[in-house]
Amino acid sequence: MATVSGGALGESSPFDATQDALFGGSLVLFQPRRGAGYRTNVDALLLAWFAATPWPVSSEPGAVAPAMRCANMPAATAFDLGAGVGAVGLALLRFGAAQRVVLVEIDEQPAALARRNLDVNGWADRGEVVRGDVRDVARSRRGEASLVVCNPPYTAPGRGRVPVAEATARCGELSAFVHGARQVAGKRGRVCFVYRAQELGTMLETLANEGLHAKRMRFVHGTPNAPARVVLVEAQAGRPGGLFVMPPLVERDGEGYSPEMQSLLSNE
Numbered sequence: 159m160a161t162v163s164g165g166a167l168g169e170s171s172p173f174d175a176t177q178d179a180l181f182g183g184s185l186v187l188f189q190p191r192r193g194a195g196y197r198t199n200v201d202a203l204l205l206a207w208f209a210a211t212p213w214p215v216s217s218e219p220g221a222v223a224p225a226m227r228c229a230n231m232p233a234a235t236a237f238d239l240g241a242g243v244g245a246v247g248l249a250l251l252r253f254g255a256a257q258r259v260v261l262v263e264i265d266e267q268p269a270a271l272a273r274r275n276l277d278v279n280g281w282a283d284r285g286e287v288v289r290g291d292v293r294d295v296a297r298s299r300r301g302e303a304s305l306v307v308c309n310p311p312y313t314a315p316g317r318g319r320v321p322v323a324e325a326t327a328r329c330g331e332l333s334a335f336v337h338g339a340r341q342v343a344g345k346r347g348r349v350c351f352v353y354r355a356q357e358l359g360t361m362l363e364t365l366a367n368e369g370l371h372a373k374r375m376r377f378v379h380g381t382p383n384a385p386a387r388v389v390l391v392e393a394q395a396g397r398p399g400g401l402f403v404m405p406p407l408v409e410r411d412g413e414g415y416s417p418e419m420q421s422l423l424s425n426e
Contacts, residue, residue: 174190175188175189175191175271182424185252186275188243188274189268190243202352203246204407206246206255207249208392209305210249232257233250233256234257236305237302237305237306238261239335239339240264241268241287242272243272244259244261244268248281250307251281257284258285260288260299261287262295269287272287299342303343303344305348306348307351312354333364336351336367340369340395349392349394352388352389352390352391353389353391354387358391361391365391369395370395373402375390375392376406382411
């Protein structure tokens with residue numbers, strides 16, 4: 159997974175951060191320097207785009223869905239569970255997909271950088287950073303979200319090695335995040351996850367255990383002939399069935415980034 163960054167710009171930070179940029183420089187992102195903590199990768203942007211465009215905007219074969227527009231009305235309040243430095247929530251605001259975001263993060267370093275990112279981008283009045291365990295926050299904020307997004311750790315505890323500085327961000331129980339999403343979304347909220355494609359069965363089972371059923375899905379492939387790398391899933395509470403499987407998203411073709419990825423990354 160490629161990290162998303164624009165290079166250090168010399169900004170000092172108590173957390174040894176770099177100042178990077180997303181979407182052609184239109185969004186500032188402070189994040190830990192390499193080796194000092196988890197850095198945002200493209201999966202966060204894929205998740206935000208998926209959540210921001212809930213239904214296909216064109217039925218034409220091969221049409222590129224614009225990443226800058228939200229197909230439905232913006233969510234009144236979007237919760238990002240395990241938000242890190244806030245990249246997904248910031249992207250939702252950038253796309254016009256949420257009126258307000260709540261960024262839930264347990265670690266001090268990324269939570270402080272998330273507050274800084276909201277402020278530097280001029281969205282301090284449209285965002286809230288809540289430092290705490292997802293399970294505790296969800297219990298106290300039941301039903302507040304019309305949209306929940308989550309890029310959970312892909313590695314379950316005890317199933318792989320991760321760098322010490324990235325342990326919390328990259329290792330955790332999927333069930334805790336799904337349970338938290340179910341609580342804050344209530345009966346009508348949309349819940350969107352990005353997860354390893356190889357673990358789709360686990361994701362669907364975990365969602366179903368919480369009364370959440372997949373309604374939309376899209377696989378992401380690194381190249382046209384590569385197996386799916388991650389899967390994007392939208393779920394809601396209620397009855398099972400009615401799953402819409404979107405055409406696959408291919409990140410790179412023979413010329414570099416695919417047109418759809420170029421549109422997303424530049425947000426033009």
